[in-house]
Amino acid sequence: xxxxxxxxxxxxxxxxxxxxxxxxxxxxxxxxxxxxxxxxxxxxxxxxxxxxxxxxxxxxxxxxxxxxxxxxxxxxxxxxxxxxxxxxxxxxxxxxxxxxxxxxxxxxxxxxxx
Numbered sequence: 001x002x003x004x005x006x007x008x009x010x011x012x013x014x015x016x017x018x019x020x021x022x023x024x025x026x027x028x029x030x031x032x033x034x035x036x037x038x039x040x041x042x043x044x045x046x047x048x049x050x051x052x053x054x055x056x057x058x059x060x061x062x063x064x065x066x067x068x069x070x071x072x073x074x075x076x077x078x079x080x081x082x083x084x085x086x087x088x089x090x091x092x093x094x095x096x097x098x099x100x101x102x103x104x105x106x107x108x109x110x111x112x113x114x
Contacts, residue, residue, distance in 0.1 A: 009061075010087055013080040016060035021045070022053050026062060029076035036072045 016022055025039055040050040054074065057063040062081070063074050 006083070009080060010084060012060040013062065013084050016056050016062055017081075019053065022057055025053060025057060026076055029063065029074055033073050033075045036074065039074065
């Protein structure tokens with residue numbers, strides 16, 4: 001995946017999971033596929049509002065929709081979250097290495113003062 005495309009993908013995924021309603025939808029879909037109406041049932045918001053949340057999840061490729069007759073069945077796709085996890089791990093490694101290098105420099109400076 002190209003850097004610009006990866007950045008857009010990360011942005012889209014992080015935006016999608018920033019909302020507690022969307023995270024609740026993903027938690028539910030992580031258990032099993034569900035119809036849109038079933039996903040909407042526990043929320044105190046309109047079906048239209050839940051549909052907007054679902055579209056955000058679909059744009060982030062976290063949710064996949066298929067039609068069975070008149071029903072829309074959704075399933076969770078974890079791959080975008082794996083890319084976020086990889087990005088976070090790279091950031092952790094970068095900062096760990098940077099802080100270790102800084103610590104080494106500070107220790108050298110301290111040793112020179114003694």
